[in-house]
Amino acid sequence: MYRYLPDIQQEAAVQPDGILSRVLHNKGGVRVVIFAFDAGQELSEHTASRPAILQVLAGTGALRLGADEREARPGTWAYLPAGLVHAIRAESPLTLLLTLLPKE
Numbered sequence: 422m423y424r425y426l427p428d429i430q431q432e433a434a435v436q437p438d439g440i441l442s443r444v445l446h447n448k449g450g451v452r453v454v455i456f457a458f459d460a461g462q463e464l465s466e467h468t469a470s471r472p473a474i475l476q477v478l479a480g481t482g483a484l485r486l487g488a489d490e491r492e493a494r495p496g497t498w499a500y501l502p503a504g505l506v507h508a509i510r511a512e513s514p515l516t517l518l519l520t521l522l523p524k525e
Contacts, residue, residue, distance in 0.1 A: 430478055433457035435514040440464070450523030458482070458511035466508040472522045473501045480515030484508075493517070 424446065426432060433443050433455040440462050446453040458480070466485065475484070477497040484493040485508040486501065493509060501507055503525065509517070 429455065429518065430516055433516055435459050435516070438462070452521040454519045454521070456515075456517050456519060458509070458515040458517075460511055460513050460515075463510035464508055466506050468504050468506055469501065469521065470503055471524050472503050474520040474522065475499045475501060476518045476520075478516040478518060480511060480513045482509055482511040482513070482515045 426445070429445075432445060433441050435441070435457045436459060438459055438461075440459070441457045443455050444452065445455055475498070477493045477495055479495055480493075482493040484491045484497070484499065485506075486499060487505055487507070491497075491499070493515065509515075
């Protein structure tokens, strides 16, 4: 069975002063989560036990990957190995897609 989303951004509306997350897929060791951050919201430094791919769909922000701070904007794509310390801060309303991959 497949799942089709004609406009993935409609799956996660930005909430005032908040962060929304919604699981879109969780099967076969792959978990796909869409996040919507209001401006000024952030996820503080943390790690994941699995590798992940992050894709920015809309908005702008700052992405910390290890010791590096990178710009986050539509089209930004990043591969994060398991255990990498990372964080994200929304400078404007921000929507991103996070794909957690099976453990290597």
